[in-house]
Amino acid sequence: MNTELKLQALLDGALDAREIREIEAILAQDIQSAALMQELKWMKAAVAGNEAEVKLPETREFYWSKIERGIAAEAKQAAAAPAERAWWLRFIYPATGLAAMVAVMFVVSGGRTTDGADTESVPEDVNAISFRSEAEAMSVVYVADENGTFNPVGQETKNEPEADK
């Protein structure tokens, strides 16, 4: 806070004892600060209790009539509010349920997405993997040998359509 604002705070009784001593020491030495303090004092004294007297330029009845209408309009609006809310509430609950269901499905699937194409399963704790291609309509199982190399087991199996057999 600068000295000018401290002078004002002194005038308004907003300083603590230490600050009052500090600012009074400045006032005793600095003529400019003392002159400014005097100006602020004049203004505070002039304004306090000298607010212009203003009267409402309307009759009691006329002024009240608009207030009464305002109260009635607000009450009407407040009564209508639950009905207005109801239409979107009818949609918000099913939408929330649907969103929750999608979220659960996403979490359960681990965030993976499939497009119905090829899938491969590679468990870490077994020495066999399987491969299935929907497009080729076939499944292949690979089993690891003692060196950890995966080889297809027997012949690759191609699932021919029944009509082709």
Next chain:
Amino acid sequence: MPQPPDFTTTLDVQLVAFSQAGDMIAFEELVARHRDKIYARAFSMMRNEEDAIDLSQEAWVKAWQRLKQFQGDSSFATWMTRIVINLCLDQLRRQKRTRAESIEQLDEELGGVERQMPVVASNPTEGLERAELRKRIDKAMTQLSYEHRTVLILHEFEEMEYKQIAKVMNCSIGTVMSRLFYARRRLASLLQSLKKEQQS
């Protein structure tokens, strides 16, 4: 036909209690008692009769809706005055957003203008009759920006502390002090000009 109750001698606290129970006649009596004060506060802030009437009436409507919240911590008149002050400030902020700022207003907001003003060496209100003093103060206050005028009104007329003003005006205590300082310095300068005009 039953006569409506006569509340003219009923205390404010009782009228508030009746109003809180839904008695609109009691509420109308409160309006009648305090309408001048509430309108005057709105007018001092807005400096416009039409706005002051509309906002003071809106304040009464709001008061009716919020009557249950009034716990009697302050007087009913003080509580009502706070409502109208808040409505006026909202309106003034909206108006300010829609009008271009003058260079002088920008200077005021940035601060520092008050430091360039010479200190008024003689009391510009000395020897004035009260009616004339009020008139001059009112005239000078119309020339302040709404932020400076409001701080002055809240501090000097509503007797609010810096902290309370900061809360109502949604600004820092430092800003309140700076605005009040500028408002007082500018008021001194304007009153001095009015005095010189009168003398010449």
